[in-house]
Amino acid sequence: MSSPAPGAAAPAVELRGIRKSYGDLLVNDGVDLTLLPGEVHALLGENGAGKTTLMRILYGLTRPDGGEIAVRGRPVTITSPKDAIAHGIGMVTQHFALVKPMTVTENVVLSSVGLGRVDMAAARQHVADAAARLGLVIDPDAKVGGLSVGEQQRVEILKALYHDCRVLILDEPTAVLVPQDVDALFTSLRRLTAEGLGVLFISHKLHEVTTISSRVSVLRRGRIIDTVPTGDASPRQLAELMVGRPTMGVRRTDAPVRSDADLAVAAVAEPGAGDGSTETKAAETTAAGATEPVLVVHDLTVPGRGARPALDRVSLQVRAGEIVGVAGVSGNGQRELVDVLCGMTVPEAGTVHLLGRDVTGRQPQQLVRAGLGRIPEDRHGSVVDGLSVEQNLVLEDLERYRRGPFLDRRRIRSHAQALIDRFNIKAERTDPIGSLSGGNMQKVLLARVLARDPAAIVVAQPTRGLDVGAAEYVHRELLDRRAAGAAILLVSEDLEELLALADRLVVMYDGQLVGRLAASEATPARLGLLMAGEAA
């Protein structure tokens, strides 16, 4: 389906009929893909569409069942990353393969050193040259462990370029970056493609794809659905190609996500939840204004690993019927905050009140009984992978699903089936939950929490790694809960998600809340600055 533009140079990489299956699961079903030198070619697709598998095949990490790979017009066999590197292909994965105690130079040359002496001075010069080519300032002698995530990613790219690569695969490179770093990355990519580097860019984020790429290939269920020049496709069209159906109203790229219907529901629901005096005001001010605080966090402090506390006197309130968004680059205390609220960490100081009751340092079970719903970012830390969907759905609340010492199988079954139907979970009751896709696993978590109708919900990175359809579903459920009067604390690194859902925003930096904004005052630029530790 993809063909090089007429008259263009030989494609940097050409994939023909790549097939790969895991057992009965067909992951790549005859994929054809052409990457031209000097282009950023985006690979767009839902989770499980086969993007990562395809790239792993190209980089020699996975062996295909069939198909051919050609580099600059010549067929090649790639059975290991060594082969890929030899053919000028480099890859930067989401999980960096860096040795933290080593310097930038050492990391970069690590994969190419043989036996005997290493000429570190020459290597250092090489690295400095490569950095100059990338157009980024990076200290070749800096220890990698002390670098920011964005800088570490630059080291990974340097590593790839050091091997004289002509094709660079970037697997969701922006997932870990602050907005400023994303801009820097895009600047370097433009510079590099101008020199003839071909970039394969995997992403979920439509606006990034439209910003950086010149062509987009959309992968769905292991097949390339279409390859189009980016300029010819609107984000909405791309999203439709990706999920195979027109997407509905809730889209992350649309700034005001709350539809009128949602607002109407919220406005109607508000009087029931609160004091009923604010009926006529806009839902946003209603939500943030008059109702009782449900979740109150006061001066929460958690010791960190070093001298600085991980959480430093954090105070916030969430009222009924509002979503408070917590923005911040990961590692600034969000995880600790969520851990304390979920009952996984006992704080050193400070209090947590839920519906007026002091629940500081309570066990998970007590918190759940007190009316808290918990959806932390680590899904595998909240469900037991080896157990089935139905077992996970009752695990939090086993006392209610047993008769004497025995499990009440009938009630467990009907409970699970009801939730599977209501939340449209694409799985059998008895499937091991570890075999579910991220979206379905998140739906199971959501189902487990919402089935108890919690007064407050703590939710972190709810759509990370989810495809557009699943993310939209999660967003809609959260908005429904807000409309029904739940107090929701939403911790996210996805600014669009925060801007789309939250009534108020707070920004965490270095364990402290450094900014509080109403949704109307918040812009990505302002949040980005706060997240990077600059005063807004």
Place this chain on the structure above:
Amino acid sequence: MRFVLRGHEPRWLAPALVLGAVVLTYALTAGPIRAAGSNPVAAYQRYVIAPLTSFSSFGEVLLASTPLVFTGLAVAIAFRCGFWNIGADGQFIVGAIAATFFALNFPDLPGAVAIPLSLVAGALVGALWALVPALLRTRYRIDEVVTTLLLNPVALLLLQGLLNGPWRNPSSGFPESQTFASGYRFPHVIPGTRVDLGFAVALVIALGLWVVLSHTAVGLRMRAVGLSPNASRFNGIAVERTLLRSALVSGAVAGLGGVSQVCGLRGQLTTEISAGFGYTGIVVATLAALTAGGVVLVAVLLADVVVGSESAARVLQLPPQMGKVVTAVLLLTVVSLLVLRRYRIVLRHPSKAPTAPTAPDGDQRAAAPISAGGGR
């Protein structure tokens, strides 16, 4: 030849693999058996088939399997919960010591009192032996693999100390206890065989373990803790308490194994009372995929070869060590073949494999010799 991940495992596969392992073991051990001067077919018939052909010899198999069922279950209980109890051997020994204490000091008790007393004492002391490592693990996060393992020689030295000291047999002078009074001897439960109460107790525990693991809330919590302690904690399960309890039950079951050996087959305490049953129990439990039914089956299979090797030594004059060779090969082949439960072998891919069309690019491959290391 390549390994491909299976989508679904057919039901017949596991039994077929065990059968295949038996056949493969025959093929691999035929040479050594011939070298030892015997006909492999006859020897194999002795090792595997003969013990199962008569009622009384099958009874011997069940009798020999009894300690392995106990230790296998003990290990399975602990491992299911993520408590890596390598100390079943020590717990087995102290269980035997506990029963012997009562048998030597209160020899006149009637069976109705003596047998329950021995069982309870053995279970308690076995649990006590597991308590210290369990507490160290749950309170101070000290690795139980090390502590349970290191308590095994402590139990063994205690056993040897007792048998060389206060409990030395006064009539024979050997380091072994007096034979137990009749009140302490387990009754036989299958007429015409020597299968005793111990096997029945082991079966009841196996049944109990199956019920607990697959039908109760406690079992679900145990499995959850074993599969993911973090997620279990998140779900409000008391991880430490669950760990501690399964460690204690594990120790108790191993202790019962010791009781069943001194009150059953042996009828006295000897320095060889355990014969490494605790360690073999790890193998049994692992091969059984930590399931109760599997433990019984694997224990019987191993006991089959143990009984068979005795008769092979007697009838065919094969060295008794040959039985151990056969057992070892059998274990290795079973472990190897069980890989096929998760993978299937594809000898050659039906259509164009990426290797097939590489012929025309030979010249370019030569230009990049580094890529030749693919090992295909």
